[in-house]
Amino acid sequence: MTSMSNAPPPARRRPASGTPSSGTGQRAPVRRSTAGAAAARPAKLVVIAGPMEGEEFALSDLEYTVGRSTDNPICIQDTSVSRKHVTLRKESAGWMVSDMGSGNGTIVNGEPISEETLLANGDVITLGDSELRYEDVANSTAKVQAPTGPRPRPSSSAGRGPTAVPSRPAREGRARPQTSRAAAAAELTPEMQRKRMRLKLAGVAVLVLLFAGLGVARSRMRQQQEVKDRIESEQSEYRARLGAMFQEAKNLVREGQWQQAKAKLEALNTQAPGYPGVEDYLKAAEREIPNQNHLSTAQAALDKGELASAKASIEKVTSDTQLYEQLKTARRNLTDAADKRTKEAKGLLDTRQLENVQKAKAITDDVLATFPDHRDGKLVNDEAARVIADLTRVAPDRPVATPKPWEPAVDRFRDGDITGAVAILNACSAKTPQCKQLMSQVTEFGNLYKKLEDLDGKGLTRLLALDKDITDGRISKMARNAGTRAATIYYKQAAAAKAAGQWSRAMEAARNALRADPNNTGAANIVNDLKGKAKDLYMQAYSIKDSSPEDALPKFRDVVSMTPTDDELHGKAQGWVEKLSR
16 A cells, blocks of 8 residues: 555556547547638628628729729728728739828728738728728638547556546545646656746736737827827818808908909918819909909099099999999999089089189080980080180170179179178269169178078078179179078978978978088988989879879879979979869
8 A cells, every 4th residue: 555655646648649539538529621612712801890881892803992982993982081092902922902192091900001011811901980801711821629528637557548547545644635636736847847837937928018019009099099180180170271261252252352352262272272162253353353443443533523434434344243232333323423513513604604614514524425315414514505605705896895883892792892892882872773772782681691690591591692683693702601501401401301201391492402502412412312202202193093083192292392393203293283183
């Protein structure tokens, strides 16, 4: 018994090659290599992430382009994939992948590639948000499955089969027999134990290296994501900046500032050639900037009172312009300027002074060159021509008229010297009735003029009438002051009547204001507005004259009072007043 307990454990017997036995004594099955079958199958790409996840593409040709465009042999419908993203090319060593200058780049197994790269079975190609796994079974190494079933136990002796080691009989008072693991450890030599320890340490080192590599890979992926996020943020900011520039240019276009808009658009086109919509706006700017210059030239001519020149500039504006509001305003300003210049000419004509009448003639010549059918312009122009002919007519056979004794007094009065005028008239009043009459008129004028600030419209009208009688229509300096004040009073009356809807009264007051001061723009505007109102009233009255004649009659009467007797609308309205009054 003692010799048996102290004997070394029996040596293990190595199983015969290729015939490992299980605990039941049966052979473990061996998986056969499938390399021959795999060689017949081509490599393929499998989409494992992205909008087309699950799709597969067999690589049966020698070269492929992969991208978002539908004309690619392999089309990946993903907006983050470029139209032409990568090229796959079959070489003797295997399939090669290369980036085609894509926007987001190409990543293989987490590493960006910058040159043609050989693919291995299982490599993952990242294109934007899509991932494709490369599978090539023919070039992969077939793995042999490990035998199944329980591991063989060490044999009891060198000459026996691989049966379990029998347990030794236990002795009284001694420890339990060793387990199989303890027995195996006991039979290892110190050299084998050191070798096992080195293997364990090597395994630990490999694990440490694997974890370190995993950390480095994660750090690189994090850095790549940060770079990608930064690039996307910069691209987003860049697009937002371009959009803001384009919006500023469009706002300038809406305001009609085409020159400034063109500068913005050209700057945008320099930074981002082909930016959507910019080319169309630049073409429009090439057309509208000359139109805008023509309108500016027309306005400058209007400011100088050169109507014909302004009209010529307006007519140069092209018919397809987008500046239709500005063009409409320019034409309206031209019409208003013609009316205003005609009134100015009428005032100069009333002075009957050759220089002023010639100015009136020149003004109306310009008006008629712009609007050949301008009725008031024709009247003033014809009258100015007649007065100029009278004033410049040479009559050598006419005897020189002797100066009238009251004419020096009238000249003094026109210069504002009432006292001097009264003295001259007083000297000749006993001899000439005209001097006596003028004496009375000048005296009355002087009394009213002293109370100029307190005069109402009626008093101012009388004052202006006296001035006209004394000067024979040649306005004095004092009458100009009185006329300005009278025009202001009448203008206020006209404005109040217009606001109250009293059209006839408003028109009468506005005309009185213009008689007192032809240059009163407020009264002129009211007259123009009431002309339009008169036309509207006439149309309203005309539309109800049959159904409601009692309502149409007062409207026709208002039209009569709001229009001058030579106006066509005045005659029509007067005719309906007479018919409806019967």
